[in-house]
Amino acid sequence: MNVNFSADEIAFRDEVRTFLDEKYPQDLRDKQAQGIRWDREDHLRWQKILYEQGWAAVNWPVEYGGTGWTVIQKYIFANEIAEADAPDMIPFGVKMVAPVIYTYGNEEQKERFLPDILQSNVWWCQGYSEPGSGSDLASLKTRAERDGDHYVINGTKTWTTLAQMADWIFCLVRTSSDVARRQEGISFILVDMRTPGVTVKPIITIEGEHEVNEVHFDNVRVPVENLIGEEGKGWTYGKVLLQHERTSTAGVARSKFRLNRLRRKCGESLHGAAPLIEDRNFARKLAALEIDLKALEYTDLRTLAAVAVGKAPGPESSILKVRGTEIQQGLDALFMEAAGYYALPYVPDQYVAGFVQDERVGAGTETRTSLTYFNNRKASIYAGSNEIQRNIISKHVLGL
Amino acid sequence: MDFSLSEEQSMLVDSVSRFIDNDYDFETRQRNAARDEGFDPATWRQFADLGWAAVPFAEDDGGLGGGPIEVALLMQQFGRGLVVEPYLANIVLAGGALRQAGNAEQKSEWLGGLIDGSRHAAVAFAEPQSRFDIADVATSAAAVDGGFVINGSKSMVLNARNADVFVIPARTGGSRNDKSGITLFLVPADTAGIGIRDYATVDGHQAAELLLTDVQATATAVLGNIDGGFxxxxxxxxxxxxxxxxxxxxxxxxxxxxxxxxxxxxxxxxxxxxxxxxxxxxxxxxxxxxxxxxxxxxxxxxxxxxxxxxxxxxxxxxxxxxxxxxxxxxxxxxxxxxxxxxxxxxxxxxxxxxxxxxxxxxxxxxxxxxxxxxxxx
Structure with missing residues (x-):
């Protein structure tokens, strides 16, 4: 048992640092530093840079273009990406649908879809939730009826993140209602967003931004070769995907970066006042959060170490989801507290590309802290709400 | 970075965990805690025979050369069994003081007995007014011909009832909360002037208040450096x-x-x-x-x-x-x-x-x- 990195691991860290120093474009760094939301082309450009380096698919098996890295290398990589304030990969393709395709898809599907995901040629989105199926996902009603060589899909998906940018959507749909358990009769189907009958309607969220959507399916005809695995087994495939999703929602590296940035900012004197870090109450809140985060970091590492010796991320991944999102939200709240009155001006234009910086209200991104705080209340709701995670822990870990 | 246990560490965990499961049920624990000593001497000797008491000491000192990881693994199992035997007082606290600051003579006098379970020790880390600040040492040690005279009070001295020797922090310089000016003294328990008011604690362990009145300590009783005990x-x-x-x-x-x-x-x-x-x-x-x-x-x-x-x-x-x-x-x-x-x-x-x-x-x-x-x- 030891905490030290080996010489090889330190060399790897330096390699990642050098890559980020040299290849992370300055204009994207600036956008990130100014809190300006990236557009589709920004994300794809950055993801293609990672692909060129061979680092787009950290967790995939090597045969499909994965890195073959050890747990510690992945940990180092995530830390360095966060430390450079580079965004994570948009998860829906590389982290979510791809593992389902390479685990349960046939050879033709792997050849057809995986290279475009790896190279960020195609943007994916996720069609799970429905207006009537939030936490109770198995109650989903979107139907896919077989008609010759096609499925005909009717229904509505919702909370579809960045569907307005997406080329493809992976969906859980009901292919049979004549089942003993609701979890049966659900299938995993891939749909080209350009198919006639697919329409995307924006949902504006609490902070005023367009991030999520409703996606309507009106007699959408999808070739049967877009079905992954067996008809009616989609729930099983989707569950595996959700466990991957939960592991990655821990967001430890990103939270570490944010916490250190908050500590630095609070050590500076803003608006002529004494540094906030000298306020004992604030310092104690920050410290308590940092301790929670350190515990999560080691829980995450223990989980990754277990995965490395061949265990799939099990129900324990729910622990990472619950604590990871609680800590993120704790940080959101502390950032907003640190901003004081400057959390209140609603100036979203400041975070759109092209904003003239000398008209800025507040120092740095203070006025963004409230938007982030509001928006990220989603974290304890999405990917199976934290209450659902506690149900999973109760049932599958505690055996209650 | 590596989370796996070494073979020796796994064996240690197995042996303690087997002992807890087979030989240390709740009734046994309650019986041990209710004894006059506050623990069972035969069980304590067994800990020594099994080598657990020797874990954190260097091989040169008669130990097994383990470290904090091994001690933590042991303590975790002791927690599972609610063990009352005085591992913390003898091995971690007093043993630690001797291990880290003791000279060859002091080690040879005391460590063997601690490791084989025949002798007990206690560290007086707290005072009635100190709360959790270990630098708050009001107990004084005045230099006299041939040694020191110690006066003051100590509280929550774990295992004092059984101790053959005390490790007593006392002030040889500085003022009450200074980190410098604290000296550690190794004082045999039968030294004149040591008053012991011992008690059970709420958790089934035992401790004592010490009243130190003109306790004589020789110059050789100093553990480590004068003024540098903190x-x-x-x-x-x-x-x-x-x-x-x-x-x-x-x-x-x-x-x-x-x-x-x-x-x-x-x-x-x-x-x-x-x-x-x-x-x-x-x-x-x-x-x-x-x-x-x-x-x-x-x-x-x-x-x-x-x-x-x-x-x-x-x-x-x-x-x-x-x-x-x-x-x-x-x-x-x-x-x-x-x-x-x-x-x-x-x-x-x-x-x-x-x-x-x-x-x-x-x-x-x-x-x-x-x-x-x-x-x-």
């Missing part, structure tokens, strides 16, 4: 803090597991109470707290083992975690056991009392969060 004191109290946190991790997990089991069997309204979501979510949170605490323990012991600069900060983080998340686990375990949880008969109550004592020992959550903040600056 670093050793801080180091052994850090080690002891880490050790009781590991014990607390063992206690928390045991309380959590027993609670889940109880909730599956206790039927109310015609169903096991574990089927109620209000309780399920709380037990899920308890599991999370146990896992998070174990993770922080690994972090702290690995830093300690590596001799890292921020070890003290990590230990304070862990103690804070135990005093907050751990406290909730312990309180919830009692709550979910209902009325049975507050009976003397049930082991849960005794796990709860030991856990609560650990919360206070060497500084509570508030104290350690402040220390963490100070060490982060």
């Amino acid at each position: 670093d050793t004191l801080r180091s052994i109290v850090d080690d002891a803090t880490l050790a009781v946190c590991a014990e607390a991790v063992g206690i928390m997990s045991t309380m959590h597991e027993k609670t889940v089991e109880y909730s599956k069997n206790r039927v109310q309204f015609g169903v096991p109470i574990g089927s109620f979501q209000a309780l399920q979510h709380r037990m899920a949170d308890n599991l999370i707290a146990c896992e998070q605490s174990y993770s922080l323990m690994l972090w702290a012991v690995m830093l300690k083992a590596a001799g890292a600069d921020d070890t003290s900060r990590a230990i304070s983080a862990l103690k804070y975690q135990i005093g907050t998340a751990g406290r909730r686990v312990a309180q919830e375990a009692v709550q979910i056991h209902g009325g049975m949880g507050i009976t003397w008969e049930l082991d849960i109550a005794h796990y709860f009392k030991r856990f609560s004592a650990i919360e206070t020992l060497f500084g509570n959550a508030d104290f350690h969060l402040d220390r963490y903040v100070a060490l982060s600056a």
Whole structure:
């Protein structure tokens, strides 16, 4: 048992640092530093840079273009990406649908879809939730009826993140209602967003931004070769995907970066006042959060170490989801507290590309802290709400 | 970075865990705690025979050359069994002081007896007014011809009842809260002027108040350097803090597991109470707290083992975690056991009392969060 990195691991860290120093474009760094939301082309450009380096698919098996890295290398990589304030990969393709395709898809599907995901040629989105199926996902009603060589899909998906940018959507749909358990009769189907009958309607969220959507399916005809695995087994495939999703929602590296940035900012004197870090109450809140985060970091590492010796991320991944999102939200709240009155001006234009910086209200991104705080209340709701995670822990870990 | 146990570490865990399961049930523990000594001398000798007492000492000193990781693994199991034998007082605290600051003569006089279980020792790390500040030493040691005369009071001296020797921090310089000017003295327990008011503690352990009146110490009784005892004191109290946190991790997990089991069997309204979501979510949170605490323990012991600069900060983080998340686990375990949880008969109550004592020992959550903040600056 030891905490030290080996010489090889330190060399790897330096390699990642050098890559980020040299290849992370300055204009994207600036956008990130100014809190300006990236557009589709920004994300794809950055993801293609990672692909060129061979680092787009950290967790995939090597045969499909994965890195073959050890747990510690992945940990180092995530830390360095966060430390450079580079965004994570948009998860829906590389982290979510791809593992389902390479685990349960046939050879033709792997050849057809995986290279475009790896190279960020195609943007994916996720069609799970429905207006009537939030936490109770198995109650989903979107139907896919077989008609010759096609499925005909009717229904509505919702909370579809960045569907307005997406080329493809992976969906859980009901292919049979004549089942003993609701979890049966659900299938995993891939749909080209350009198919006639697919329409995307924006949902504006609490902070005023367009991030999520409703996606309507009106007699959408999808070739049967877009079905992954067996008809009616989609729930099983989707569950595996959700466990991957939960592991990655821990967001430890990103939270570490944010916490250190908050500590630095609070050590500076803003608006002529004494540094906030000298306020004992604030310092104690920050410290308590940092301790929670350190515990999560080691829980995450223990989980990754277990995965490395061949265990799939099990129900324990729910622990990472619950604590990871609680800590993120704790940080959101502390950032907003640190901003004081400057959390209140609603100036979203400041975070759109092209904003003239000398008209800025507040120092740095203070006025963004409230938007982030509001928006990220989603974290304890999405990917199976934290209450659902506690149900999973109760049932599958505690055996209650 | 590596989380796996070495072969020796696995064997150690297996041997202690087998002992707890087979030879140290709750009735045995209660019987041992009720003895005059506050523990069972035969069991303590068994700990020595099995080599557990020798774990943290260097091979040259007659030990096994283990370190903080091995001690934490032992303590975690001791927590599971609610062990009352004085490992903390003899091995971690007094043994640690001798190991770190003792000269060859002092080691050869005392370490052998501590390691083979024939002799006992106690470190007087607290005073009536000091609360958790180990630099708050009002006890004085005045230099006289041929040695020192010690006057003052000590409190919560663990294992004082059985001690053959005391490690007494006393002020040889500086003012009351100064870190410099503290000297550690190795004083045989039968020295004239040592008044012992001993008592049981709420958790089934034992400790004492010491009243030191003109206690004579020779120059050879100085452990380490004159005026320079604070670093050793801080180091052994850090080690002891880490050790009781590991014990607390063992206690928390045991309380959590027993609670889940109880909730599956206790039927109310015609169903096991574990089927109620209000309780399920709380037990899920308890599991999370146990896992998070174990993770922080690994972090702290690995830093300690590596001799890292921020070890003290990590230990304070862990103690804070135990005093907050751990406290909730312990309180919830009692709550979910209902009325049975507050009976003397049930082991849960005794796990709860030991856990609560650990919360206070060497500084509570508030104290350690402040220390963490100070060490982060």
